[in-house]
Structures are given as structure tokens and as C-alpha cells.
Amino acid sequence: MSLRVGVIGGGQLARMMVPAAVNLGIDLRVLAEAEGSPAQLAATAVGDYRDLATVLEFAKTVDVITFDHEHVPEEILRELVSAGHSVHPGPDALRFAQDKLAMRRRLSELGVPVPDWAEVRSEDELAAFLEDHDGHAVLKTARGGYDGKGVRLIRDVGESTDWFRILDEDGRGGSLLVEELVDFRRELAQLVARRPSGETRLWPVVETVQRHGVCSEVFAPAPGTTSRLVDLAASIAVTIAESLDVTGVLAVELFETTDDRLLVNELAMRPHNSGHWSIEGSVTSQFEQHLRAVLDLPLGDTATRAPWTVMVNVLGGPSAGDLTDAYPKALADQPNVKVHNYGKEPRPGRKIGHVTATGDELDEAAFEARSVAALLGSDISIAP
Template structure:
């Protein structure tokens, strides 16, 4: 696995249970997955990655930032790469992603490629005076995204992208009037089998996911069916292998629109580790190894995941285990092994049960023990 962050760390228990020897190429010493990192090196360096790949059967990732030339070199060397470079390029570049989703006839916000402030101002004027501007590469958790009323508010982005070797283009989209945000996870193996989890509702705070409710309330029937169809169409149309997260808007006029894609296990699927028959990390390993996929139904009527953001002002998460776990014995705590820092995801709590209000309360209360 390339990338030694929290997703690689959370893959370790699933790998142990499946009897899979998981090896990690970490970018730096002391990363979250240090327990499995037998090599530290630059994932942007072709020679380093090829040397790592000679010791494994399949390469996968915990982020989408490995350069295309490195990915192509792996494929040329005969290394199975999942997801492959042809699929990952749609997660690496939002403009390429929007173009492909539009070609597939999938529901997306109205959008445009803009290379000048004049083009951006024209789009803003044609969409009610407000628009969302995104950098095509590198943005996540609210980074590289701005709601603007004038092109001058992001004029420096045009210059920065051009200086970084791009064509200076930004992605601009309509500001969607949505009632809530949803996420649909799907897994696909190279031989074509697909499996979807229940549609979930995500709650964002400051552009960062704070809570996930599975399944999304009031989603049974047509909404869940449409979301699953959209995710499967994307997975098949883009040639995705492994886990794919499709982030969605449910609009005020009862449509769903595709917002973002993540070609890896995703924060919106962490609830499945405790709440589903097959968690997303086990499923990802099954998929990239082309093993039969597991059942994805919910173990309980409801599961709620609450992220621990920032963490305690002093000490570590483990310092608070005794009091927190005693007060909330139904809560499942997952520690990412990261140092506390304002706004940083350093862990999450999941609670499952039959009463949604009670489950939400328990999950929030348990997570609160780890935050100041």
C-alpha cells in the first residue's frame, strides 16, 4: 500500500483477519501506519515505488496523489495497480472528472472550465451572482474550494496553477441549493462484481465531515436506488477497482447531484467497520485482490459515526479512555495515532442501535470525551 496515513493504519486489522501480508510505503517516519511501514520513501519517485512494488503482488493507495507517470511505470512493469491510472486520473483532477461524468450523462452541478477572471465573472453573473470555485487538483476537506461573488476573490489561484505547470484553468460550479449531503460507497473488483453499502447522510462542519448517519434517514426506496445506480455507473464507467466513495447533494427540488469522488476507503464509510457485515477496509482488500465481495447490509437499524476533530488540548486520546469507555460501553473508539491539532481528524466513534435519537446522543457524547 502506498501512503502511510490513517487509512493504511485502519487497513491493518482487516489484512490480519484475511491473512494478507500488508506492506506500506510511507512518506515519512512516524506516520499513522508505522506499524506496517517496512519502507519509507518518496511516492513521487518512480525508482523508489518500483523497488517497493517488486516485493508485493498488488499495489493500492490510501490517497490519490501518486503521479500518473509513476502509476504508468508500475503498469508497464507488469504490477497490478488498483485502482489503475486510467481511473485515478478522474479523482486527481476535478475538471477531468466533471467532463467524464457529464459524458456519462450523470447528474452534476452546472459547471465550466475557466482560465481568466473575465470568464469566471461571466459564469458568476449567469448563476445568480454567486458560484463555487475549486482548484482542479489537491483540494480536500474544504481546501481549494471557495464560494465567491467576484473573480477577484480567487485571482491568485489562476497564477498559482499556471506556475505549478497547469494550464491555469479552474473549475467553477453553480452554488447548489441542497437540503443535505449524502454519500454512496461502492466496491468493484477487476472481474466486474460490484457491491454497494446503504446510502448515508454526512454532516459537514467547516468543510470537514463531522458525522455520518447510516442509513440516511428518509432514503429508503427511490432515493437509495438512484444513488446506488449512480455509484455503480461511475465505478463501471471510470473503470474503478477497490472502494469508491461518491459524495452527493440532495437538492431542495428532490434531485441528487454528484459532488466529489474518492477512489479509496473514505471517511463516510468508517461506520461500516462496526456497523456493516463487511467493513469498507476488508472489502477494499477483497476487491483489489479480486476476491468475492462480502455482504454489505447493516448489523443494526442505525449506525452513527462522529469524528474526533482536534482532540484534547493536553495529553492524548488514550489518556481519556478509562472515563470515556466506562461512560459509553456501546461506543466503538478508533484512534488514528495522530497528534492532536485544531481541526485535524484524529479518530472517530461509532455507535449502533435501534433508536436513532439514542444512537446519535451516545455517539456525540462519547466523542465529546476526547475533545476540549
């Protein structure tokens, strides 16, 4: 009679659901892409999430299906629902996380503030957008992008030629998303969790620091925020979660512009790198909350457990050996920093773990977390 949650995808997000599932006595089952995935401890199946039969077979072993990533094809999600399986978030919500053009269209309809954008089908259409936006813009593929992939800053239409050629060859009349290059002060993220029956709970808005398009550090809560900004971020996230019928955790990535506006950058409908701080920093972590939400259980308190929490990603790792080889030095350096090791092989730029420090002083927590990340061999853990 235990509660069985099935996660499609065996990455670090599925892995970090394991502790929460163990605590709550939830039977977590993972459909992993391959043997030896980060979530291998809970992997009850290995197979291709693009294969309907594989996914349907897996769905029969659980009470609810949720996700480590947003790459499961929409047709498969719809087949799951048709076959009577409980899928959270559902396909009607997920398509706005899968397709950036659909997302921009829907958010614009809702009146949610977004950067200037256009759907472009040709270099001519792109040239027109560039002309209207001081000659620079951000070009994005509608699907498949993450961690800076599928995103390109362009100053000349020529820089888009290869992407348009791929669309032409594909022959399905595809298009690209072009957006204004936002003049932003910093990036923020607002996470919210929502149950199918409607309850929502927000964590405090956080500041995220990206380097080379990859999240590097998160400060929770975002320092120096006005109550106006806090309320605005919360209202944007709740509007999106409710209007799009998102279930589970929704991460809304935001630009704080130099003229004090908030614009929605990206959406993710699953636990998100900008919420890893919540494992130690919040009464209820995003991983526990996601499990509670997709099971339609009452949501947990999202209050912070310390004035400041700083999360620093470990990117790359040691040039030789394993992350654990660095433990004798790294753990001794800062006994209060918590290390999260995703069990992935070190490789330049790869997210293989993260570290978290909490404390009364932001600077101190940031120093401690960066110090441990550096000792663990992280590529870009040094502050700018």
C-alpha cells in the same frame, strides 16, 4: 504464498486496513511518507511516493498496489503498470479522482447528474459564470484538494485573483473548475466496491454532515430516504464504477437538492471517511472489502448489522496530552461506543480518530457517539 497488498501512503486509511488484513491473513505492506505514520505497524518502507525508483522498489515486494490517498502522480502509476505491476484502482480510473475537471467532463459525458460547471481560465470567464448563477459559485482547484482545501465559495471575481495568479506563474495553461452553488437539503455518500473481474457490492447510502468543509458525522443508512432515492444513488455509483473501471472502493459524494435531485459532488477511489461506520455497522467493512476487491477475491456481504450506525469524527483532540488520557472518562461514559484512535498527535481541527455507535434508535446512537467524541476533546462534536 500469502497474499501481499502494498498500500502507498501511511495515513489512517492504510492503518484501518491492518485489522482486516490481520483477520484474513493478508500480508499488508505500507509505503509510508515518514516514520511514525498512523499505519506504522504495517510500514515496510518509508519514502517519497513521487519518486519513481522508490515506488517501483516497493511494488516488487507485493502482489498488488493500492492507495491510502490519490496523490501519486499519474506518470508514476503508468510506469508501474508498464513494469507489469497490478495497480488497483488503475491510472485510467484514478485520474478522475485526481483531476476534478477531468471528472466533471467524464461524468457529464456519461449523463451522470452533476452541478452546473465550467472550466475557467481567467477572471473574465469566471465573471461570466457568476453572472449566470446569481453572483455566487464554488471555485475549485482541479488537483490537490481535500477536506475543504482547494475549495472556495466566491461572490466576487476578486476572490479568485490569487489562484489565477498561481496558474499564470505556473505557465502550463492551467484552469480552474467553477460550479454552481447547489441548493441542497443535505449531503449523502454512496459507497460501492468493485473487483477487476466485475462484481460490485453497494453499502446503503449514508448521510454525511460537514462542518467547516470537514466531515463531522455520518448516519447509516441515510434517514428518511425514499426507495427512489436509494435506487438512484446506487445506480449513479454503479454507473461510475463500471464506466470508469474503478477497482476497490469508490465513494461518491452526493448533494440531495431541495428539489429532490441527486448531484455528484466528489469522487474518492479508496476507503473514505463516509464509510468508517461500516467497521461496526456492516457485515463487511469498507477496509476488508477494499482488500478483497483489489485482490480480485469475492466481495463480502454489505448488509447492516444494526438498524442505525452513527460515526462521529474526533477532530483536534485534547488540548494537552494524548487521546488515550481521556479513555477513563470516555470509555466509561458509553460502554457500547467503539473508539478508533489513529495514533496522531492532537492539533486543532485535525482528524485524529472517530467513534461509532450502533443501535435501534438513531437519536440515541447519535447522542452516544457525540458524547464520547466530546469527552475525547473533539472540537466540533456538538450537534448544530
